[in-house]
Each structure stands twice: as structure tokens, then as C-alpha cells.
Amino acid sequence: MADNDKAAGSTKRREMPDGIWLKCPDCGEILYRKEVVRNRWVCPKCSHHFRISADDYIELLVDPGSFEEYFQDIAPVDALGFRDTAKYSDRLRNAQNGNRGREAVRTGRALIEQNEVCLAVMDFSFLGGSMGSVVGEKLARLTQTALEGELPLLIVSCSGGARMQEGILSLMQMAKTAAQLARLAERGLPFISILTHPTTGGVSASFATLGDVILAEPKALVGFAGPRVIEQTIQQELPPGFQRSEFLLEHGMIDRIVARNELRSTLSQLIRFFNDARQTRQLG
Numbered sequence: 458m459a460d461n462d463k464a465a466g467s468t469k470r471r472e473m474p475d476g477i478w479l480k481c482p483d484c485g486e487i488l489y490r491k492e493v494v495r496n497r498w499v500c501p502k503c504s505h506h507f508r509i510s511a512d513d514y515i516e517l518l519v520d521p522g523s524f525e526e527y528f529q530d531i532a533p534v535d536a537l538g539f540r541d542t543a544k545y546s547d548r549l550r551n552a553q554n555g556n557r558g559r560e561a562v563r564t565g566r567a568l569i570e571q572n573e574v575c576l577a578v579m580d581f582s583f584l585g586g587s588m589g590s591v592v593g594e595k596l597a598r599l600t601q602t603a604l605e606g607e608l609p610l611l612i613v614s615c616s617g618g619a620r621m622q623e624g625i626l627s628l629m630q631m632a633k634t635a636a637q638l639a640r641l642a643e644r645g646l647p648f649i650s651i652l653t654h655p656t657t658g659g660v661s662a663s664f665a666t667l668g669d670v671i672l673a674e675p676k677a678l679v680g681f682a683g684p685r686v687i688e689q690t691i692q693q694e695l696p697p698g699f700q701r702s703e704f705l706l707e708h709g710m711i712d713r714i715v716a717r718n719e720l721r722s723t724l725s726q727l728i729r730f731f732n733d734a735r736q737t738r739q740l741g
């Protein structure tokens with residue numbers, strides 16, 4: 458009986474007109490799509506944060522029309538002639554087709570409640586937001602822009618980690634981004650890192666966790682290796698909620714969990730705080 462019900466239910470769901478309803482992967486509730494969109498892609502029942510695009514984050518965070526995009530012309534190359542189940546060059550071409558030629562990060566300058574910032578937002582839809590040479594270069598250049606303009610730097614991370622198809626060239630981006638951020642720190646300019654679901658691998662192991670302030674969206678997966686790999690390595694079961702934002706906050710790895718609809722105001726507050734502190738220092 459129960460099985461029949463379930464089967465009937467799933468048939469019904471398949472018959473639902475595409476795009477009007479969607480199912481929350483966390484609480485299982487069937488949601489009215491428009492309501493979820495209005496709620497910034499957060500489940501109104503359980504606050505599950507659906508993944509949103511880089512464009513959506515830019516729209517969410519910055520003053521309307523203030524985002525000025527930089528470094529769009531830097532394009533990736535398949536330097537190693539790499540091939541796994543598909544050619545890297547083909548994967549790149551496919552990803553670029555769906556992304557208007559962009560790479561896995563968008564970088565630029567913007568205003569957040571009138572405060573000027575340098576902003577980078579990673580794009581998971583481009584090869585899992587993986588960090589290859591172009592992502593590293595764009596982030597390094599943006600950090601340089603922040604240095605020259607004496608501006609705060611904000612990076613919204615969403616990434617599976619380093620881009621394995623670029624091998625060592627990809628891993629080198631970890632050192633490159635970290636070195637640039639150290640220069641920013643020397644100059645007393647703030648870097649605010651915003652971790653979204655998921656932020657893992659070489660991205661979590663480099664710039665994403667080097668923020669002066671590290672914010673995370675609720676329940677975001679943040680870690681280096683995945684839970685399955687860790688369990689196999691240490692031969693132990695992991696505690697519940699391991700590698701989620703709440704667990705990281707409890708263990709002092711991040712500073713604050715911020716719901717998506719409070720992200721803009723929280724960032725604005727932090728930027729103002731750092732700008733005031735910097736001004737006071739300069740006056741002193």
C-alpha cells in the first residue's frame with residue numbers, strides 16, 4: 458500500500474508542469490517555485506539554501522548596476538593536452554558555451570550600500586567552480602586592484618577545488634592567491650571570505666580560508682577531502698554534521714554563519730567597520 462502510494466506520488470510529480478513546483482532536497486517539501494525565487498532561493502519551510510549562480514550573487518550583494526566586470530578576456534588553455542573521460546579542451550568549450558565565454562569566477566568592482574569593494578564570485582556551473590590558471594590569475598589581479606585602489610576584497614567561494622585537468626598549474630594557483638592576499642594583509646586591507654555550498658579541495662585549502670573574516674551560508678559543505686575519503690583513511694565514522702558550516706563555527710574555523718537574505722547587510726556593516734578602523738589608523 459505504502460509502496461503504491463509512493464509510486465503514485467512520483468508519477469504525479471513527473472506530470473507536474475516543469476518549473477512551477479520544485480522539491481526541497483533537505484525537507485522534501487514541494488515548493489512553489491516563485492515563492493522560492495522571491496525568498497532568494499531559500500526554502501521557506503526549512504531554510505535550505507539552494508545553490509544560486511554567480512550572477513544571482515552579484516545581484517543579491519551589490520547596489521543595482523554598480524558591478525563593473527574586470528578581466529573577462531583572460532581565457533583558459535589546455536596546456537597539458539589533458540584527457541580523462543573527455544578532452545579538457547572539449548570540456549572547456551562546452552562550459553564556455555553555456556557561460557557566455559566566462560571562466561569559473563567573475564571579478565570586478567562594485568558598490569555595496571555605497572561602499573566601494575573588489576568582488577569575486579565563483580561560478581559552480583563552470584566545471585564545478587574549479588580553480589585553474591585563469592581563476593588564480595583573475596583572483597590575483599583582483600587582489601592587485603584592491604591593493605592599488607586601497608579597497609576591501611570580497612570573494613564568494615563555490616568550488617569543488619583545484620582543476621585536475623591543469624595538474625600542477627592548477628595547484629600553483631593556491632600559492633599564487635595566498636601570496637597576493639598576504640600583500641593585502643601587509644597593507645592592512647581587509648579580505649572577507651564568503652563560503653557557500655560547497656567550498657572544498659584546493660579552494661578551501663587556500664584563499665577561501667584566509668579571510669580576515671570568514672562567513673558561511675548555513676549548512677554549506679566546507680572541507681578539504683570529502684567525508685567518504687576521510688572515513689576510509691582514518692577508519693572511523695565521522696560525527697554528524699561534520700564539515701558543515703555549523704560544525705566549523707563550533708570548532709572555531711569560521712567567524713559567522715549568515716543567512717542569504719542577511720548577507721548584503723552583514724557585508725556592508727563589516728566593510729564600514731574596516732573602513733572606519735583604517736581611517737582612524739591613518740589619522741593617528
Ligand SMILES: [Zn+2]
Nearest residue numbers: 481484500503
Ligand atoms: Zn526545505
